[in-house]
Amino acid sequence: MATAPITELDEETVRSMSVGAVFTDFGGKITALDFHRKDDLLVTASEDDSVRLYDIANAKLLKTTYHKKHGADRVCFTHHPSSVICSSRYNMDGGxxxxxxxxxxxxxxxxxxxHKDRVVSLCMSPINDxxxxxxxxxxVRxxxxxxxACQGILRLRGRPTVAYDQQGLVFAVAMEGGAIKLFDSRSYDxxxxxxxxxxxxxAEVCDIKFSNDGKSMLLSTTNNNIYVLDAYAGEKRCGFNLEPSPxxxxxxxxxxxGQYLVSGSGDGTLHAWNINMGTEVASWNSYIGVASCLKWAPRRVMFVAASTALTFWIPDVDSQGPSKNEAAPQSEHPIKQ
Structure with missing residues (x-):
């Protein structure tokens, strides 16, 4: 089912987000997920060694593959809708x-x-292979x-986190001591x-993302802070501190x-903020404990949150979504928008 491109959200729509569908058949925590940039598809990687492909328009599981030899850790789409890059969890002796x-x-x-150790950050260029x-x-490779063969290597200290901007012209590398370095992707050498x-x-940065317009960068750190930086000047636009999640x-x-920010928290809640105002817009029970993965779909009014279960969040047009005291729907019904 096609939806019009998102132009701008309002606070009422963000506040109305509620669980539309849940998948609970994972045999471990979901370690990574990614939306395809142009197709209504989602891919997940999980500790049960599975990689799963979903149709997000209809909240339908399309395909499950298992990778017992190497496991499945980080995952991201290539430009092809049925091809992904997946990192290994074990048996990396052969590199x-x-x-x-x-x-x-x-x-x-x-x-x-x-790589001689586990891959902790993985991203695909939006413009080429x-x-x-x-x-x-x-x-960083x-x-x-x-x-x-690897095309280039950056050696650095600490746990590296990487991200391309939406135009594919710049990439960011976060490293030890909270430093963010920006490279021209055509001449990073x-x-x-x-x-x-x-x-x-x-603190080490555990995640970094660019906004669609390329004007802002989002950082989350190992000491439970989230920052939005001006992507050109590096100035901090706003910051939020969350409950610890060991x-x-x-x-x-x-x-x-690029107007709002949604995050998980160590107490099992989800939060949304207005970036320009620096104010909290909404807070929800996640229903799944601490969310290990959280991403907003690139072309829909929808985000997904995951732990040992996968939840699809959509606007509750009837304002009758699950309340704090109700169980989230354990179904795989089509998502209505």
């Missing part, structure tokens, strides 16, 4: 840290060798889907063209119009 997978026929199209990975081996510091916070880094997400 097979990532795989290029076809969900259509459950084939591995290519292995990517190089390049992708980046950040690993606990203190390196640049790859091309068409070639097995010349070093960063700018470096930002999140003033007063030297062992589960908090993920936050921009709405497609």
């Amino acid at each position: 097979e840290s990532m795989r290029y997978l076809s969900m259509y026929d459950n084939r591995c199209l290519r292995y990517f060798k190089g 390049s992708f980046m990975s950040g690993s606990l081996d203190h390196s 640049v790859w091309d889907l068409r070639v097995n 010349k070093g960063p063209f700018d470096t930002f510091l999140v003033g007063g916070d030297t 062992g589960t880094p908090i993920e936050a997400t921009f709405t497609p119009d």
Whole structure:
């Protein structure tokens, strides 16, 4: 079912978000998820070694593949709707840290060798076949889907986190001490063209995202802080502190119009803020405990939150969504918008 492109959200719509569908058949925590940029598709990776493909227009599971040899840790779509890049959880002795997978026929199209430790950040260029990975081996590697060999390496301190901007011209690398370095994706070998510091916070950054318009960057840190920075000047636009979530880094997400921010929290709640005003708009019971993954769909009024279950959140036009005391719907019914 097609929906018109999102132009701008309002606070009433954000406040009305409620659970529209739930999938509970995972045999472990969901470790990563990603929306396709142009198709109504979602992919998840889970501790039960599964990679799952969903039709988000109808809240329908399309395909499940299992990867017992290497496991499934980080995952992101390529430009093709049924192809993904997936990082390994174990059996990395041979350096097979990532795989290029076809969900259509459950084939591995290519292995990517190089990282010596777990990949903790993975992102695909929005404009070409390049992708980046950040690993606990203190390196960021640049790859091309068409070639097995790594195309470039950045060595750094700490746990690296990587993200492309929506135009694919710039990528950001967050590293030890709260430093954010910006690179020109066409000439990254010349070093960063700018470096930002999140003033007063030297915690490691566990997630970084650009807004769709490229004007803002979203950072979440290991000490439960979320910041929105001006992507050009590095100045802090707003910041929020959340309840601690030991062992589960908090993920936050921009709405497609860049006006609002949604995040999980260590107490099992979800929160939404107005970025321009710096004020909280809504707070919800997540129904699934602490959300390990959280992302807003690029072209829909919808976000997903995940832990050991996957929940689809949509506007409750009848204002009769599950209340704080009601159970969320345990169904796979089509999502109505």
